[in-house]
Amino acid sequence: MVIKVGGALLACETGTARLFGTLKELQSAGWQAVLVHGGGVLVDQQLKANGFVSEKKHGLRVTPEEQMDVVAGALAGSANSQLVAAAIAAGLNPVGLSLADGGMTQAQVLDPELGAVGKVCAGDASLLNSLSALGMLPIISSIAVDPSGQRLNVNADQAATVICQLLNAELTLLSDVSGVLDGKGQLIPCLDPALAAELTRQGVIEGGMKVKVEAALDAARSINNRVLVASWRYPEQLAALVKGEPVGTQVHP
Numbered sequence: 001m002v003i004k005v006g007g008a009l010l011a012c013e014t015g016t017a018r019l020f021g022t023l024k025e026l027q028s029a030g031w032q033a034v035l036v037h038g039g040g041v042l043v044d045q046q047l048k049a050n051g052f053v054s055e056k057k058h059g060l061r062v063t064p065e066e067q068m069d070v071v072a073g074a075l076a077g078s079a080n081s082q083l084v085a086a087a088i089a090a091g092l093n094p095v096g097l098s099l100a101d102g103g104m105t106q107a108q109v110l111d112p113e114l115g116a117v118g119k120v121c122a123g124d125a126s127l128l129n130s131l132s133a134l135g136m137l138p139i140i141s142s143i144a145v146d147p148s149g150q151r152l153n154v155n156a157d158q159a160a161t162v163i164c165q166l167l168n169a170e171l172t173l174l175s176d177v178s179g180v181l182d183g184k185g186q187l188i189p190c191l192d193p194a195l196a197a198e199l200t201r202q203g204v205i206e207g208g209m210k211v212k213v214e215a216a217l218d219a220a221r222s223i224n225n226r227v228l229v230a231s232w233r234y235p236e237q238l239a240a241l242v243k244g245e246p247v248g249t250q251v252h253p
Contacts, residue, residue, distance in 0.1 A: 001031050002169045004160035005232060007039040008176040010079055015232045019174070020090035022238040023137065027092070029242060032132040035087075035139045036163055038156030039079035046074045059211040063115045063153040071116075071153050076141040083139050094137045099154060100145035102127025105162055107144035107152050118144045118152025120159060122166035129167075157215035165222045172228040172241065173212055179229050179249035180205065180213060191229075192252045193217055216251040227251045 003023070009015050023033050043061070047054050050070050055062040063071055080096045087094035099105045104127060105120035131138050140163065142156040157173060164171040180188045183204045188195075196213050199205040205213055216227040230237045230248025237247040 001026065002034045002036060002160055002164045002167065002171045004036045004156055004171070004173045005038070005083075006156065006175045007037075007041040007043070007079065009037075009174075009232055010039060010042055010082055012233075016083070016086045017090065018238060019232045020087050020092060022242060023087070024090050024092055025242045027135075027137070033137060034128060034132070034163060034167065034169070035083065035137065036142065036156060036160040037075075037079060037083055037139065038142055039075045042079050043071055043074045046070050046078070056207075057114060059207045059209075060110075060114060060117060060155055061153060062113075063117050065116050068116045068151055068153070072143050072151050075153070076143040080139060080141045087137055087139065092137045093135060094139050095131055097127075097138055097140045098143045098145075099140060099159055099162075100143065100151075101140075104128060104140075104166060105144055105159075107146045107154070109146065109150075109152065116150065116152050118146065118154045120144050120154055120162050122162050125166050128163075155211055155215070157212045158218075161215045161219040161222070164219045164227075168223060170225065170227075171216070171219045171223070172230060172247075173216055174230055174232045175212070176231060176233055177209075178231045178234060178237070179247075180209065180251075188249050189246075190250050190252060191216075196251075213251065217253070220251050220253040224253055226253075 084096045103124040107118045110119040142154045142159040144152045220227045240247045
């Protein structure tokens with residue numbers, strides 16, 4: 001099972017402890033989990049502290065090359081090590097990684113207008129398979145490297161989708177919202193491409209949620225299975241996840 005978490009989790013100690021407690025239960029139940037993370041809140045804080053202004057286009061962070069040291073430090077450094085530490089505290093055996101390690105992904109620049117922002121495709125699963133076989137929990141930051149050695153900032157939802165494709169695994173996208181919401185703020189239990197297109201046209205699904213839904217639809221199509229969009233904030237959703245029950249919004253291909 002590939003689980004993606006957003007940066008807001010890093011600011012919530014209770015949520016972090018609850019999530020890793022759930023991962024411990026999943027491991028005990030025989031699941032092999034892989035965690036992929038972003039860290040937008042932390043990136044914003046560190047960019048501001050270093051005098052940079054952050055901009056987003058179509059839900060993706062514009063990343064000029066001169067900001068890459070800060071972005072990579074926040075994601076592959078601070079955020080990753082913070083999650084590794086929390087996993088150890090929960091009794092897990094984590095390994096901190098980035099998308100570049102072990103050739104797990106192949107990366108290239110997504111759009112020159114976005115700067116050092118990348119897109120990735122599945123590479124070699126050997127490293128992740130070996131770590132999982134040893135009972136370790138891979139915790140992967142969304143920093144990739146292209147063939148020329150350029151570091152790239154990859155949207156974490158898209159990164160999780162590719163890791164899901166690489167491992168032919170189930171995917172759960174966890175954020176600080178309970179799932180995909182309709183125009184009245186109510187949870188949409190099931191979402192297919194037609195409904196997603198209509199809600200996008202209406203402006204109900206936009207920005208970061210649009211990127212998340214597109215990633216979920218892409219993953220659902222690639223593995224021909226549902227993808228869950230849920231929240232780490234609600235203990236009942238995490239408990240249902242361990243039991244194999246549907247949680248949040250089920251995105252179907």
